[in-house]
Amino acid sequence: MIRTTAVVGTGLIGTSVGLALSSRGVDVHLIDIDERTAHVAAALGAGTVSAPARPVDIAVLAVPPHVTSKVLTEQQSRGLARTYTDVAGVTGPAYRAVLSGPHLADYVGGHPMAGGEQPGPLAARRDLFEDRRWVLTPGPATSQSALNRSLELVALCRAVPVVMDSASHDRAIALxxxxxxxxxxxxxxxxxxxxxxALRLVGREVRELTRIAGEDPQLWSQILRANVSTVAEVLGDLATHLDATLGALHDLALDAPEAQERGLAVLEDLLHRGQRGTSAVRGGAVDHGTRSETVSVGIEGRPGELRRLLSVVEEFKRHTTGINVEQCARPSGLRIRIDALPPTAGLLEARLKEEGWNVLAPC
Known part of the structure; x- marks a missing residue:
């Protein structure tokens, strides 16, 4: 059981880890080369600015990716903790740093899939990781006790653990x-x-597409450098698709029916593949390896009734995969079919019944 933790690095992620653990009764020690930042984190309630007198149960290294392996080696040499994990986002370099050392069994790579556009402790939240995936990448020599502590850490932060090998994680995260x-x-x-x-015409599509570009450029240059070969490989595939799309557009601009037909076929294929990819992403956002279940609700077509039902479903949207509306045999009757993961489907059904909705009603 985790009773003591050291958080090394008190930026957005480190402070959020400290806030989450402190709220669950864990004694958190905050360590940072910038003491001012550490004291800000402490003032927010993330822990105390102090080095532990004895090894803590687990140390979380929340430092920039390019120094993670160095800090890991230093802290392992000092005996800071029984188990070490990090939040570097690219797990290969840190794992390679311990390959030749005596602490292979103590380290579990980590990557919480959460963050924010603003850096620093003032942007931290104790619920930052809630219901977000947190990848753990144990190596072949990682001990079961180290993995168990890391899993407990993820649970204390209310995140969803995903265990992967380091190479698979780094390839997946590049994509x-x-x-x-x-x-x-x-x-x-x-x-x-x-x-x-042109800027006066900017709408939701452009804002959504460019939102993450506003995050810390220095941090992201380090992340990309740490995963450079895999990122380059994926970008190469993307460049191939861009070249094909550019060629299709040139064909469409020609005064030649065969070229136009060829270009249109390439564009339509791209757009259809994009549509299928979007469906895969939406399904993947809630997929935990189980099939969705359907909750059917019968309603009358009175004004405002469907909106009232959807306002209840909205509370469960993170774990729903689709909503369909069917016309019943009765002229004014509708059946709403909500697809959701099994745990959420049961909760949603109970909530709808409690609200008086006609659940599982035939058309």
């Missing part, structure tokens, strides 16, 4: 996080000198 950040930055850079009349 779903690192390259999307580069694409966001590229699109945002195109807007840097955009004319005022």
């Amino acid at each position: 779903v996080s690192h390259v999307p950040h580069v694409v966001s930055a590229l699109m945002a850079a195109c807007l840097e000198n955009a004319p005022a009349e």
Whole structure:
């Protein structure tokens, strides 16, 4: 059982870890080369600014990716903790740092899939990790006790643990996080000198696409450097698709029916693949390896009734995978089918019955 923790690095993530653990009764020691930052974290309630008198149960290294392996080696040499984990986001470099040392069994790589656009302890929240995935990457020599402590740490932060090997994690994160950040930055850079009349037309689509480009450039350059080969590989695949799309657009601009037909086929294929990828992402956001269950609700077509039902479903949206509306045999009758993961489906059904809805009603 985790009773004591050391958090090394008191930025957004480290302070949020300290806040989450302190709220669960864990004694948290805050360590940072910038004492001012550590004292800000302590003032927020993340722990106390002090080195522990004896080894803590687990140390969380929340330092920039390019120094994670160095700090890990230093703290292991000092005997700071029984178990060490980090939040570096790229697990390969840190794991390689302990390959030749005596502390292989004590280390579990980590990557909480949470963050924010603003750095520093003032942006920290104790619920930052709630219901978010937290990847753990134990190595072949990692002890069961070290993995168990790391899993308990994730549970104390109310996150969802995902255990992967280091190489698979770094490949996956390049595809779903690192390259999307580069694409966001590229699109945002195109807007840097955009004319005022274009910027006046910016809507939700552009804001969503460029939002993550506003995060700390220095931190992201370190993240990309730590995972450089895999990011380059994924970007190479993306460049191939961009070249094909550019070729299709050139074909469409030609005054030649065959070229136009060829270009249109390439574009339609791309857009259909994008649509399927979007469906995969939406399903993946709630997929825990189980199939969705359907909750059916019968309603009358009175004004405002559907909106009232959807306001209840909205509370469970994180774990729902789809909503469909069917016309019943009765002219005014509708059946709403809500697909959700099994735990959420049961909770949603109970809530709807409690609210008086006609659950599992036939059409």
